[in-house]
Amino acid sequence: MTQRGQSANQAYAAQLRHVSFSYDASSWALNDISLDIRSGEWVCITGPNGSGKSTLSKVIAGLSAPDDGVVTLLGNIVFDAQGAHAAQYRSARRDIGAVFQNPEDQIVTTVIEDDVVFGPENLGFSRRDMAQAISDSLHSVGLESMRFADPTHISGGQQQRVAIAGAMAMHPRMVVLDEITAMLDPEAREDVMRILSAWHAQGVTIVHVTHLAQEVQLAQRVIRMDHGRIIANDVARHRTDSFEKSNNAPPVEEQSLEETTLWYASESEHITDLNGTARNTTREWAIAIDCVTYRYPHSQQAVLDNYPLFVAQGQTVALMGRNGSGKTTLARLISALDSPDEGSITVAGIPVSSRRNASLFGTRKPKPANSRQRKALRRSVGYVMQHPERQLFAETVAQDVAYGPRNQGLAEDEIAKRVDEALSLLHIQDLAQRSPFDLSGGQQRLVAIAGVIACHPQVLILDEPTANLDAHAKQRIINMLTHLHKQGVTILMITHDVEEAHSLADRIEIMPDSKDSYADGDDDSNGINGTADIVDNLTDATGNTTQNQFSTDSPSHETPRAANVSVSRHALQYASRPSVEHIDVNNQSMSLQSPKVNASVRSSLLSSFDPRILLVVTIIAMFSAFTISNAAQLMVAGTLVVAAACAGRIRVGELVRATHGFLVLFIFTGLLNIFFVRTGSILVQWGPLILTTGGIAASVLYICRFALVIILGAIVMNATTPIAVTDACESLMSPLRNFGIHTQDIALVMSLSVRFLPTLSSEARAIADAQASRGGSIESGSPLQRIRALGAIVVPVFAGTLRHADNLSLALDARSYESGIQRAHWRVMSVRRRDMALIACAALYIVALCAAALF
Structure with a gap:
């Protein structure tokens, strides 16, 4: 065996010997797998749901270490009898790209361009190479016009394209793809497969997990799995050189839209x-x-x-x-x-x-x-x-399927009958007492469908x-x-x-x-x-x-x-x-649609400032609001907020939507000051409640102070991106590195929090919608019933949080992020004249605020 740290046979992109992997120590997800994948080879992995395909793909991508066996990736022995070798894993992952089933969990920023360049930043690309990588990868997947859009606000299929672009931008020698076209429309699927063909023509090794026979036909070798074992490892019988030719190669599970013609109504x-x-x-x-x-x-x-x-x-x-x-x-x-x-x-x-x-x-x-x-x-x-995992919330499959019929007020024997019928119709009776959160994605989908079918709907909608x-x-x-x-x-x-x-x-x-x-x-x-x-x-x-x-x-x-x-x-x-647009990728012409989406941040004077200067000035202005004590100071601060809104080109409606929840809260708490502050002259007295001039003044001042802070913060956040804010925080905290504090990791955690909090919020909403769609009291019950229904959301949201955290960890590994590494930066911050002018304006504001305090 080649010693650790030495180069293995470079003719192989991946070599697995007697590899086994278990999630729970009670059963094997992978059982004694031995496999060779040659450099430049296109391999497809197929098999039924739960057969171990995704687990094998993670091992090949260097994202999961097995429990036993030997794994060699791109010449690096990453796992052997001595265990996992972190340095070799890091070395291998620098040349491996990975794209998962769910793209939402591998997008790490709130701007498409920044997400695509995240991997090249970790790999230390020069800014010129990063610019080229962004342009080429987005061009290849047809998303050039969306480069400044928020990837959390686009469709699942478009998110998958972003994930593919992120992998492409790293220029990997091997790419591992786990059912990446499942959520794509046929034309987008064809575009992606042409991209993979062009990629393969460059000599990139492709490992592709798929259920689609049309995609399998592009492979040079097909590996079939079942119950954690490889049951077939064959050279492809109907191998084609291009996606167009594969349309004519039998057998095909799915027809291309271009090949089918139906008569339409007049x-x-x-x-x-x-x-x-x-x-x-x-x-x-x-x-x-x-x-x-x-x-x-x-x-x-x-x-x-x-x-x-x-x-x-x-x-x-x-x-x-x-x-x-x-x-x-x-x-x-x-x-x-x-x-x-x-x-x-x-x-x-x-x-x-x-x-x-x-x-x-x-x-x-x-x-x-x-x-x-x-x-x-x-x-x-x-x-x-x-997404079926967002539609399940009960402790067992049987309880989840019974949720809808029980909300219909049916007798228990009728509920049990409907549960048995629904499970039998989909042949999943054996899952009745299992937790829905422990099932595979395919099993969860079947359970979600059973829960709806048990309600006996007259109209059935399936996404x-x-x-x-x-x-x-x-x-x-x-x-x-x-x-x-x-x-x-x-x-x-x-x-x-x-x-x-x-x-x-x-x-x-x-x-x-x-x-x-x-x-x-x-x-x-x-x-x-x-x-x-x-x-x-x-x-x-x-x-x-x-x-x-x-x-x-x-x-x-x-x-x-x-x-x-x-x-x-x-x-x-x-x-x-x-x-x-007709584009050329490695001399291969293809036609890609380029949808147009508004940029996530509107171009404005406020967005043109260095984010570090803007952040510091904003914090100073926000803290200064708490020193306001009279009407003159309120007018000065109000003038600042109006000027900031104009500089940020923010619309009044957008500002109201962004702040109305906080404003209502502060108005309510501010009004309480009317009755608890008893300075000044008494205006009205109702028993123990006394209304004074001091109480009214304190209430107005409290409301205005917090309103100024919230509105100013909303204006600035609307004018910049979360990634720019976190980059600014990292730069401002950089002196703390001298004390051993990993400021880069802190900034990344801040960025990821901004990125995934909306995801968790949407997941909670999806679970609430799932309950409502099956007649749950969360929509139409009494206040007490709604509170109880909200309690049922806690467990699945917590499970979703753990799932997202695990997938996020894999995504960071796949993009070659390492704690403490010296990353390159695509966005270079520099202080210019306009930033100095902003500092001068901030100084003038502080002077004006102090002068107004004298009135």
Whole structure:
């Protein structure tokens, strides 16, 4: 054996000998694995959920050390009989890129550009090389126009592209990918696979975990796993050199959208149905969405703009479209978990959102469903969310599945019957007494679906129900949906899987790209770019043109679905025209869509200052607010806040949204001073309560002081990024390094806290939404019931926190971050004339404040 510290055989990127790994010491996730991966080889790892694929990928990526065996990565013996060798692990990881299943847990900053360059900073790239790495990697994944956007505010598919770009920017010799395309739309998936092909052509070793046969066909070797063992290690039978060729290589589990053509309903039929008498007979529609518009908070751009969707009772509709087109948002609107800005929504005859008459001040937001209507909706509509781990909250699987039926007030024997039926339908009876938090991702998804099915909904909404599932688990869900369709359940299914949509759906709805208005789209008979291409190129499984079987006169759809799938014409009529860029990666041409997103920070005078100077000046101004003691000083401080707001170009509405919660709290506590401060003249006395001039003055002063502090802080935070603030803190604390304090680690913890606190908040909201969607008292119960329901959120949020922390640790390792290392910095801070001018203005403010104290 090669001695530790010496170079092993460089012909191999990874060598594993008799490797075993256990999570709980009671069973083996990996059992006696021996494997060689040659340098420059493309290897795919497949197998059922829970077979050990992800665990093996982490070992190969150098992110997990096994319990036994020998592991050699890129010539470094990282683990042997003596245990793990930290120095060798660090050396190997510098040349290994890793991309996980869930991109949300590996994005470490709040600006895409900063996240992509995080790895190169850790590797000590020069600023010139960092600039090139950012440009090339974002160019490759089609996100150039989003480089200054907040990655926490984009779709899951777009987040996955950011994660891929971050790995690419490190210029690795080997890249390990764990089901990275599961949440991507077909076109984005093709783009990613072309990128991997170009990567491989450079000599990069690729280890790819996937369930998709179309992706497997690009591999030179296929490793199949089951129960922690390698059961097959074969040279690929139908290996192709490019993604385009792989589309024609059998067998393919999933068809490309470009290869399929379905007949669509005529424009006249669809428009007549939407604008004619059908709107007055909404009872025949299980789902009726009429001209809905929705904007995300703090966004001026509508993700849904005047969007219509009508689904007949008993119909199965597949909702498809690009990542970020608003599919999940639409599902949440239908489920009354969000409210539209305009339009109306009726589900199962229940008005979820109703139009209101315009007021003197313009259009009013639609009227949401009341408490009684929401209770009725929860009995009729089931919603399976995109992330199943956020939909589980009970101690056991059986208790979680029973949650919905119990909220319906059913007898215990009926509840037990429904639980058994739901678990049996998905063949997971053996999981009944297990904790949902101990299950694999695929098992959690099945349990989440069972919990919704047990409620016996009339309308079922599923958000990518088969993502990350192996063929057997996927078939269970397909069989279940077929069974429910025969029982007359209306199904709206969000999916990127064309074959799945083909086999299950009566109709396919294509969501237009969100950045263009549906109402402003054109019907181009010569071919429409973007979303409309999907409609133009859909074919049936037999290759024949299908016939339309959908009309308002005959909503029963008794013909076989596989042969009579239709696509709504309005997907063509309202199709957007995305910007398409033709780029070249290593002489390989590809076409990538470049969505446009507003930058996370608006360009302004305030944002142009050195963040260290801005931070120090802000802290001084905030502390000085507590020295204010009269009206003259309040006017001086108020002038400063107004000037800062103008310099930061912050809108009044944005400022109110950012501070209203704190302001209400301070106003309430400030008003209490009226009755506890008894200086000055007595104005009114009610028994023990005395209102004095001193009390009023103290109350006003208290409220104004804290309001100035909060508003000033909100203005500055709006004008800069969290990463800039943490970089400034690191620089300002740098003298503490002389005392052995790791200021760089402190700054990183601050940055990660800012990054992940919103994630934990959204996870808590998702669990609350899961409870509400199954009739939980958190939405419509008494105050005491709501408090108890909130208590049920604590355990899953805590479990989610631990999961995020563990994944974050792996993400930092994968990006070669080490405590105490000397990192390079992409953003170089320097004090310029304008910063000196800001210091002078701050000095003048302090002088003015002191002078005002004399009045």
